[in-house]
Amino acid sequence: MDLRDYLRVLSRRWCAITVLTVLGTAVGALVTYTAVPEYRAGAKLFVSLQGGTDADTAQLAQGNLFTQARVQSYAEVAASPLVTRHVVKELKLDMSPTQLSGRISATVQPDTVLLRLTVTDTRPERAARISNAVADRFANVIRSLERPVGAETSPVRLSVTEPASVPSAPFSPRPIVNLALGLLAGLALGAVFALARETLDTSVRSxxxxxxxxxxxxxxxxxxxxxxxxxxxxxxxxxxxxxxxxxxxxxxxxxxxxxxxxxxxxxxxxxxxxxxxxxxxxxxxxxxxxxxxxxxxxxxxxxxxxxxxxxxxxxxxxxxxxxxxxxxxxxxxxxxxxxxxxxxxxxxxxxxxxxxxxxxxxxxxxxxxxxxxxxxxxxxxxxxxxxxxxxxxxxxxxxxxxxxxxxxxxxxxxxxxxxxxxxxxxxxxxxxxxxxxxxxxxxxxxGYAYEYRPQSHTTGRLSKLGGLVRVGRPAPSIDTAPALPTPGGERDVQVTDVQVTRAEEVLQDGTRPVTAEPSVQR
Structure with a gap:
């Protein structure tokens, strides 16, 4: 099958494709308006090494590389029980540490020492409060993990550079995205269905x-x-x-x-x-x-x-x-x-x-x-x-x-x-x-198909005139073939094309009713 065959199949099955596309869009709308709104609040942290005042440029560069390598591991700690257990107890949340862990995500910006902690919740104020609590607890856990044995301080310092704020709009559901995905999914499913039906259909179509x-x-x-x-x-x-x-x-x-x-x-x-x-x-x-x-x-x-x-x-x-x-x-x-x-x-x-x-x-x-x-x-x-x-x-x-x-x-x-x-x-x-x-x-x-119907001439024009055509006095002489008398002795009337055309012209003007006076031949 070439491209024209595929297009012909899709045009033939347009009804099924339309139905499935509408159903896909309806599913997207249903998911959008039945889903519980969720809000996201995030806090940003900066990871650095604490050094002496006499640290030179080489030491700072080496410390920066060390921090970038370590910060990838720090992201995995953000949702650990060391963080979630303390936050649940501190904020008295109606969820378990495991449930809170599923709502926390940590991302690291490439080639930086910036780490972003994001918390998802059904209430915007609680999402911001949990995010800030997780950021504070996460910083303390990392400092504790990085502090050498017997040392009073940790060489690693995490600073909250951007605390979480209350989100103004829900992150999910997203109506436009859901409707677009539903429409595209329905359209794709309709196209697959049409091609499958065409492949499995053994009936004769043309x-x-x-x-x-x-x-x-x-x-x-x-x-x-x-x-x-x-x-x-x-x-x-x-x-x-x-x-x-x-x-x-x-x-x-x-x-x-x-x-x-x-x-x-x-x-x-x-x-x-x-x-x-x-x-x-x-x-x-x-x-x-x-x-x-x-x-x-x-x-x-x-x-x-x-x-x-x-x-x-x-x-x-x-x-x-x-x-x-x-x-x-x-x-x-x-x-x-x-x-x-x-x-x-x-x-x-x-x-x-x-x-x-x-x-x-x-x-x-x-x-x-x-x-x-x-x-x-x-x-x-x-x-x-x-x-x-x-x-x-x-x-x-x-x-x-x-x-x-x-x-x-x-x-x-x-x-x-x-x-x-x-x-x-x-x-x-x-x-x-x-x-x-x-x-x-x-x-x-x-290549083409049309109805070829005969054109109407005198008969069609007479039918347009309807009841306005009646037999009157003999018109001025117009050469016509003589008509035979009818069996009942009545006159056989012939209406010429010239007279019908004149009657149509007057009728189209709409100025006055028209009476066509056809020539009468015995």
């Missing part, structure tokens, strides 16, 4: 990914991709409910590509299936039938999913009389056909107890053969391939299969297993369809 997988698998081509529409439940038949939408155009491309699958023997009976249920095979079958009917061809949609039939429910047809009714000999196929105005439908009929046996019978082959002779195209909606054998048993009765793959849900393993199952029974797989594809993914694959 047409390009499906094409690359099928090429490596040696499988059929990708004949089309249908973009996801949140309004699918209201636009089930795309070519009817949203004529020029992206979904409708996707089905039209699928129809066109099917014509080039086998130009010598074009498939007539096409079975539409999918690896698993819930991948949109039924809606693809319905829209494919509607799209084929757009060309003026006679089309029949057959629902052979005898376990979970849904064609009748989607199209609002009667389900109880259909394919199973004809297969058991209670009616002829022509008697149970229903119409959706543009194409015919043979619903599933009553759900049988033995769907696989019915679909593998000679009666089904005879029914599909009769429909193939009657119609130009027969689209067969079948059960999914992997759960049951219903889809594969009709292989000898259809010309080929169209495998529907749902974007971001169907895995590569499921696609490969479905293809192997169909190939095992000698079925011809015409191609695959990527259903519910992301418009963003497809735009990234093709």
């Amino acid at each position: 047409t390009q990914a499906l094409t690359e997988f099928l090429a490596g698998f040696g499988g059929p081509p990708v004949l089309g991709s249908i973009v996801h529409d949140p309004q699918t439940t209201r636009h089930l038949v795309a070519v009817r409910d949203d004529v020029h939408g992206l979904r409708a155009e996707g089905f039209r491309r699928l129809r066109t590509n099917l014509q080039f699958v086998d130009v010598d023997r074009p498939p007539k009976v096409i079975a539409v299936t999918s690896p698993l249920s819930g991948e949109g095979k039924t809606t693809v079958a319905i829209n494919l039938a509607a799209t084929l009917a757009e060309t003026g061809a006679s089309v029949c949609l057959v629902d052979t999913d005898l376990r979970r039939p849904s064609t009748a429910r989607i199209l609002g047809l009667v389900r109880d009389a259909g394919l199973t009714t004809a297969l058991i000999g209670q009616a002829e196929v022509e008697q149970v056909l229903q119409s959706t105005v543009t194409f015919s439908v043979l619903t599933s009929g009553s759900v049988p107890p033995n769907p696989t046996e019915l679909l593998g019978s000679e009666q089904l082959r005879a029914a599909l053969l009769a429909l193939a002779e009657k119609f130009d195209h027969v689209v067969v909606d079948t059960a999914p391939v992997l759960p049951v054998a219903d889809a594969s048993v009709i292989a000898s009765a259809v010309d080929g299969y169209l495998l529907v793959v749902r974007a971001s849900r169907t895995s590569r393993d499921q696609v490969g297993e479905a293809l192997r199952t169909l190939q095992h029974v000698g079925a011809s797989v015409l191609g695959t369809v990527l259903n519910m594809a992301s418009a963003k993914e497809e735009r990234g694959a093709h």
